[in-house]
Amino acid sequence: MIRVAVDALGGDRAPEEVVAGAADAASGEIQPILFGPAGLDTQGLELVVTTQAIGMDEKPAEAVKAKPDSSLVAACRAVGEDAADAVVSAGNTGAMLAACFLELRRLPGVARPAIAVVIPSERPSVLIDSGANADARPEHLVQFAYMGSVFAEEVLGTPSPEVRLLSIGEEPEKGNQLTLEAHDLLAAAEGLNFKGNTESRDLLRGAADVVVCDGFTGNVVLKLMEGTIKTVLDALREGITASRRGRVGGLLIRPAARGMRSRLDPDTYGGAYLLGLRGLAVIAHGNSSRLAIANAIRLAARGVEHDVVGTLAQRLPERVLASARSESPRQAR
Amino acid sequence: MIRVAVDALGGDRAPEEVVAGAADAASGEIQPILFGPAGLDTQGLELVVTTQAIGMDEKPAEAVKAKPDSSLVAACRAVGEDAADAVVSAGNTGAMLAACFLELRRLPGVARPAIAVVIPSERPSVLIDSGANADARPEHLVQFAYMGSVFAEEVLGTPSPEVRLLSIGEEPEKGNQLTLEAHDLLAAAEGLNFKGNTESRDLLRGAADVVVCDGFTGNVVLKLMEGTIKTVLDALREGITASRRGRVGGLLIRPAARGMRSRLDPDTYGGAYLLGLRGLAVIAHGNSSRLAIANAIRLAARGVEHDVVGTLAQRLPERVLASARSESPRQAR
Numbered sequence: 235m236i237r238v239a240v241d242a243l244g245g246d247r248a249p250e251e252v253v254a255g256a257a258d259a260a261s262g263e264i265q266p267i268l269f270g271p272a273g274l275d276t277q278g279l280e281l282v283v284t285t286q287a288i289g290m291d292e293k294p295a296e297a298v299k300a301k302p303d304s305s306l307v308a309a310c311r312a313v314g315e316d317a318a319d320a321v322v323s324a325g326n327t328g329a330m331l332a333a334c335f336l337e338l339r340r341l342p343g344v345a346r347p348a349i350a351v352v353i354p355s356e357r358p359s360v361l362i363d364s365g366a367n368a369d370a371r372p373e374h375l376v377q378f379a380y381m382g383s384v385f386a387e388e389v390l391g392t393p394s395p396e397v398r399l400l401s402i403g404e405e406p407e408k409g410n411q412l413t414l415e416a417h418d419l420l421a422a423a424e425g426l427n428f429k430g431n432t433e434s435r436d437l438l439r440g441a442a443d444v445v446v447c448d449g450f451t452g453n454v455v456l457k458l459m460e461g462t463i464k465t466v467l468d469a470l471r472e473g474i475t476a477s478r479r480g481r482v483g484g485l486l487i488r489p490a491a492r493g494m495r496s497r498l499d500p501d502t503y504g505g506a507y508l509l510g511l512r513g514l515a516v517i518a519h520g521n522s523s524r525l526a527i528a529n530a531i532r533l534a535a536r537g538v539e540h541d542v543v544g545t546l547a548q549r550l551p552e553r554v555l556a557s558a559r560s561e562s563p564r565q566a567r
Numbered sequence: 568m569i570r571v572a573v574d575a576l577g578g579d580r581a582p583e584e585v586v587a588g589a590a591d592a593a594s595g596e597i598q599p600i601l602f603g604p605a606g607l608d609t610q611g612l613e614l615v616v617t618t619q620a621i622g623m624d625e626k627p628a629e630a631v632k633a634k635p636d637s638s639l640v641a642a643c644r645a646v647g648e649d650a651a652d653a654v655v656s657a658g659n660t661g662a663m664l665a666a667c668f669l670e671l672r673r674l675p676g677v678a679r680p681a682i683a684v685v686i687p688s689e690r691p692s693v694l695i696d697s698g699a700n701a702d703a704r705p706e707h708l709v710q711f712a713y714m715g716s717v718f719a720e721e722v723l724g725t726p727s728p729e730v731r732l733l734s735i736g737e738e739p740e741k742g743n744q745l746t747l748e749a750h751d752l753l754a755a756a757e758g759l760n761f762k763g764n765t766e767s768r769d770l771l772r773g774a775a776d777v778v779v780c781d782g783f784t785g786n787v788v789l790k791l792m793e794g795t796i797k798t799v800l801d802a803l804r805e806g807i808t809a810s811r812r813g814r815v816g817g818l819l820i821r822p823a824a825r826g827m828r829s830r831l832d833p834d835t836y837g838g839a840y841l842l843g844l845r846g847l848a849v850i851a852h853g854n855s856s857r858l859a860i861a862n863a864i865r866l867a868a869r870g871v872e873h874d875v876v877g878t879l880a881q882r883l884p885e886r887v888l889a890s891a892r893s894e895s896p897r898q899a900r
Contacts, residue, residue, distance in 0.1 A: 368741075439798050455767075457735075461767060461770060469831075470823065489813070494806050
């Protein structure tokens with residue numbers, strides 16, 4: 235059984251949708267364990283009682299420090315103490331990062347854990363970092379590239395994953411200071427299948443197996459992609475339902491439209507891995523539905539099954555050291 | 568008559584589509600003037616013969632310096648020398664920026680000219696900077712905000728335009744070093760209707776009248792939006808045409824789908840203004856079609872009609888000075 239600690243109070247629709255999603259994900263292989271207040275309707279799932287809650291708008295570091303018995307922090311601690319195999323929360327992302335750093339700690343050699351999201355393109359692409367590090371240095375991007383590669387290879391089953399750096403032109407000399415320096419480091423890094431820059435235009439078509447960027451850019455990209463997909467499909471629906479002819483057509487294309495909406499729906503992939511820690515953590519969307527929570531828990535279980543953490547621990551040190559050797563002078567700052 | 572200098576050799580589909588687009592845009596009010604090689608089939612338009620060409624992949628600054636009689640540089644110079652009222656090129660963007668800086672020069676007080684694009688949201692939003700400055704400092708973002716505001720007010724007719732800073736959370740304390748510092752400066756800036764941060768999720772719905780960001784982020788955003796819209800519509804078409812039922816439905820929804828595709832098509836808005844210069848310049852997409860070129864020329868003419876440059880010159884200095892007074896210590900670097 236894979237034990238997944240679930241923050242029952244995390245997210246805009248907690249606890250109802252979180253508990254429902256956890257119940258949906260429970261199976262012969264997956265055992266969700268809820269962390270939340272006494273008296274919670276757990277739908278028969280195991281409950282670890284916690285006495286505090288971290289709000290979506292609380293300041294992350296302070297909240298984590300002040301509330302060690304919050305559902306979020308306690309769920310992370312369970313993984314650190316081996317009472318669970320993975321943790322899932324749709325709560326305050328900053329607090330989740332802070333709690334994971336504190337309770338799970340970094341893998342040796344990892345400077346900055348990063349968020350990896352599988353973009354719903356036809357060729358699955360790992361976008362790393364999707365938001366853990368708002369500011370990053372060039373050598374961090376090299377570590378992201380290694381972590382993303384191991385993840386793509388081990389979890390997605392992509393042999394020798396193609397890595398590209400997200401920039402504003404395919405030519406090496408296009409970009410900002412960060413990507414220009416990172417490009418040189420990536421090109422020189424050993425054991426990476428680095429293929430140069432990619433532009434954001436190609437992301438949803440599947441630009442590469444691993445797309446590397448700083449966390450600010452990655453977060454902007456992820457949210458923009460989600461928002462744009464939703465706005466386009468909503469506008470199309472509105473345009474169609476404005477005429478009788480359109481409404482009939484809409485009925486006929488419904489299966490195709492539904493299939494695509496479901497493929498592109500963030501709820502379908504559910505969550506993002508936080509890579510570079512000694513334990514497995516999945517961060518779900520703040521407004522996660524029951525379906526999103528269930529999928530985030532399944533995602534966490536898949537990570538345990540593929541031993542993402544163990545594989546990273548085993549394969550990273552050597553690569554990270556190789557990367558450290560080629561670090562730019564900026565590292566000294 | 569509004570005279571628009573057109574770089575006949577600029578863009579992937581030059582010169583054919585460029586000349587055709589210019590011919591389409593010619594009217595009782597608009598007089599396109601082509602810049603290109605002798606013997607060009609001009610479809611009856613005026614031609615200023617140039618002897619050099621700048622390729623899409625040439626290094627911008629060097630190319631502009633080495634090729635003063637290229638179609639791109641000569642077209643820019645025509646505006647600087649008042650032989651034309653505006654310039655349009657779909658050529659090498661970097662070279663266009665360099666040529667504009669050289670031939671048109673900056674407005675007094677403007678540190679960094681910026682690219683303003685009108686996003687095709689239902690509420691038109693000006694995205695500034697969309698790619699002129701890959702690296703920017705906080706005080707530059709304040710200038711972008713002023714330029715974007717004047718543009719929205721004068722050209723789009725939006726009274727007291729709402730300005731938002733693109734970041735990774737709506738709360739002022741979310742962002743990277745650049746946006747955190749820029750947020751404080753914007754909040755303190757006089758004469759700006761600054762409403763705080765916006766997330767990329769809301770951009771296509773129309774997050775604000777003016778959305779401010781550095782040029783790297785803006786360029787990533789613009790290309791991602793275009794690519795995502797295209798990929799979604801293509802995938803839907805593919806899904807629909809895979810079944811007979813879907814094909815019939817597709818025929819019925821075609822008018823609605825076409826309307827949306829056309830609204831969201833980058834060719835419809837055609838180009839981007841480069842603001843902060845003493846002359847008017849419009850940068851069109853590298854792969855501009857005939858339609859895109861025609862619309863870019865019309866966009867340039869509209870800018871002349873609304874006297875964008877004169878209005879900026881008149882309204883900026885005071886505001887820019889106000890912004891300079893509140894500049895962060897980083898400016899000293």
